[in-house]
Amino acid sequence: MVDLPKKKAGIVACSGEELAEGTVSRLAALKVLERLRPGSTVTICLPLFLAGGEGDRAFARFYPTIAIDGCELRCAARATEKYSARPTASVVVRDIVAERGLPPPQGCRRLDAAGLQAVEATASRVAELVDEVLGKPWSRQGDSAAESAPAEEAEPVEATCSCGSGIPVTKLTIDGKAVELIALRPILEQFRAAGKPPDATTAAELLNTVKIYNEVPEAAEASTSTALLREYARFCADKEGE
Amino acid sequence: MSEEKRKVVIVPCSGIGKTYGTVSREAAYEVTEEARPDQTEIVPLALLVLGDEAARVTVAASPAITIDGCKLMCAAKMVKESGGTVAKEVAVLEVFRRHKELKPKGIVELNEAGLKLAKVIADEVVAEVDALIAPKEGRHG
Numbered sequence: 001m002v003d004l005p006k007k008k009a010g011i012v013a014c015s016g017e018e019l020a021e022g023t024v025s026r027l028a029a030l031k032v033l034e035r036l037r038p039g040s041t042v043t044i045c046l047p048l049f050l051a052g053g054e055g056d057r058a059f060a061r062f063y064p065t066i067a068i069d070g071c072e073l074r075c076a077a078r079a080t081e082k083y084s085a086r087p088t089a090s091v092v093v094r095d096i097v098a099e100r101g102l103p104p105p106q107g108c109r110r111l112d113a114a115g116l117q118a119v120e121a122t123a124s125r126v127a128e129l130v131d132e133v134l135g136k137p138w139s140r141q142g143d144s145a146a147e148s149a150p151a152e153e154a155e156p157v158e159a160t161c162s163c164g165s166g167i168p169v170t171k172l173t174i175d176g177k178a179v180e181l182i183a184l185r186p187i188l189e190q191f192r193a194a195g196k197p198p199d200a201t202t203a204a205e206l207l208n209t210v211k212i213y214n215e216v217p218e219a220a221e222a223s224t225s226t227a228l229l230r231e232y233a234r235f236c237a238d239k240e241g242e
Numbered sequence: 243m244s245e246e247k248r249k250v251v252i253v254p255c256s257g258i259g260k261t262y263g264t265v266s267r268e269a270a271y272e273v274t275e276e277a278r279p280d281q282t283e284i285v286p287l288a289l290l291v292l293g294d295e296a297a298r299v300t301v302a303a304s305p306a307i308t309i310d311g312c313k314l315m316c317a318a319k320m321v322k323e324s325g326g327t328v329a330k331e332v333a334v335l336e337v338f339r340r341h342k343e344l345k346p347k348g349i350v351e352l353n354e355a356g357l358k359l360a361k362v363i364a365d366e367v368v369a370e371v372d373a374l375i376a377p378k379e380g381r382h383g
Contacts, residue, residue, distance in 0.1 A: 014288040015256040017267060022286065026258060030350050045257045047291050047316035050323065075288035082292070109271040 007212075009130040010063030011043045012087070014076040020105040020115050021070030021093040027111070028093070028122035029068050036127040040134060046076055049083035054180075055167045060084035062167045062182045062213060064133040066126055069093065089129045096122050174220065174227045183213040184228075188235045198233035206232060250282045250371045251306040251326070253290070255317040261346045262311035262334040265360045268352060269309055269334075272364035278371050290320040301326030305374050307367050308332065330370045337363050 013029035016022025033041050042063060048056040059065065060080050067077035067090035077090040097104060097118050105115030170184040187209050196202045207225040210216065216224050254270035257263020274284045285306075289297035302325040308317035309332045318331045338344065338359060346356030 013258060014286075015258060015267075016286045016288050017254065017256060017270065017284050018286050022288075026256070027350060029258060034350070043258055045255070045259065045263070045316060047255065047287050047320055048314065050291055051314055051316040051319045073289070073292070073294070075286075075292045075294070079288065079291045109268075109275055 007134070008040050008042050008063055009037070009088075009133050010059055010065035011041050011068065011126065011130075012046055012060070012065055012076045012080050013043070013068040014046065014070050014074075016070045016075065017108060019070050020108050020111060021097075021118070023070075023108050023111055024093045024105055024115055024118045024122060025068040025070045025076070027119045028126060031119060031123035032126045032130065036123055037130045040130055046079055049079060054169045057084050058167045058169050058180070058182050060087060061180075064088040066090065066129050066133065068122065068126060088133045091122060091125055091129070093118055093122050096125055170231075172227050172231055175223045179224075181210060181214050184210060184231070187213075188232055191232065192236055192239060198229065198236045200229070202232070203229050248375055249304055250278075250329070250374050251285050251301050251304045251321075252282050252309070252367065253285050253287055253301070253306055253317045253321055254309040255287060255311050255315075257311040257316070258349070260311055261349055261352070261356060262338070264311075264349050264352055265334050265346050265356055265363065266309040266311045266317070266332075268357065268360035269332075269363035269367065272360060273367045273371065277364060277368045281371055281375050287317055287320055290324045293324075298324045298326075305329035307370055309363060309367065310334065329374055330367070332363060332367060334359070334363065337366070 011029045011032055013025040014022055015026040029043060033043055044056060044059045061084060065080060065087045067074070067080050067087040069076045069090065070093045072092060072094065074090065074092060077087050080087050100121050102117050102121060103114040105118045106112045107115055111119065168183055168185045170181050171178050172181055191202065191206060196205070203225050206228050207216070207221060210228060252270045252274050254266040255263055256267040270284055274282045285297055285300055290301065301321050306321045306326045306328050307330045308321055308328055310317045311334045313335070315331065315333070318328050321328050341359060341362055344355045344359040344362065346359050347353040348356060352360065
């Protein structure tokens with residue numbers, strides 16, 4: 001069976017170097033990625049939206065993404081929206097510090113005690129948002145019936161960037177327009193491996209699977225379905241010819 | 243404005259998913275906070291990604307030294323795309339190849355070898371900063 005990329009929450013931090021809150025954003029992101037929600041989150045370096053490839057720019061279209069910004073400029077949230085897709089949620093460290101009545105963090109290179117408090121508060125809030133955007137309470141065992149546990153830590157892992165992770169992007173012509181679809185290739189591979197015929201009996205299932213990873217406007221469903229079936233038929237024919 | 247007062251812009255990639263990104267960040271702080279605080283300034287890469295006008299003006303007006311943690315060289319690319327001049331591109335991996343004994347580990351917190359590697363990189367950056375801000379007559383004897 002072909003493995004489709006697993007739906008996780010994407011975390012994008014500004015990591016601003018000139019502000020202590022930027023360091024807070026970075027360390028809070030890492031705390032979520034490595035300790036609070038290691039199995040449910042992925043990250044990418046912000047500049048890869050420009051310096052990387054199409055797969056990198058597809059990040060926020062594939063993963064529901066939470067932006068973590070240090071200050072009101074909101075570089076992570078705005079750049080993610082500009083180059084990839086609008087983040088599903090975003091937080092600003094300064095807002096969280098103010099809401100919780102914490103002292104302002106100090107120390108870009110080495111955070112002071114207030115900075116570490118801000119990391120905890122921000123990471124805890126982001127962990128809650130991860131659960132919300134994935135639509136499930138979190139548990140160490142992955143038991144969806146478990147109560148949400150935003151502050152609980154799991155077995156730590158080391159965070160890794162999703163750069164070049166190759167979120168597969170395919171361009172299809174639908175209604176005369178080039179449309180980028182995420183994860184289409186592994187979906188077609190999965191359908192073929194399951195022996196599904198490239199005909200009308202498969203069309204609805206194919207469209208519904210594609211819609212898990214892509215936004216398809218209701219008005220474009222019929223034309224998208226036709227294009228998908230055509231692509232699947234071509235894919236199967238190519239495979240048989242190999 | 244005199245040559246002596248010109249600042250050198252330091253842009254680390256601060257890559258979040260690799261230890262080499264943390265090394266780049268640590269090296270940049272070592273230069274801008276400890277070694278040459280009056281001659282250098284750090285420009286956050288996130289501002290350049292967003293196209294922040296003030297950040298673009300800063301990198302366009304001053305020579306930049308970029309410190310990148312991986313082969314994608316995001317910091318160098320973004321400075322160039324922002325209209326800046328990269329006086330030196332430092333690749334953490336390239337420095338590590340010359341100092342294999344300094345194997346960095348950790349992203350949140352660097353191990354001792356990682357901190358030493360960052361110091362080696364900072365020293366190289368400082369040498370370049372000094373060359374860039376030296377008066378012309380001094381540079382050419």
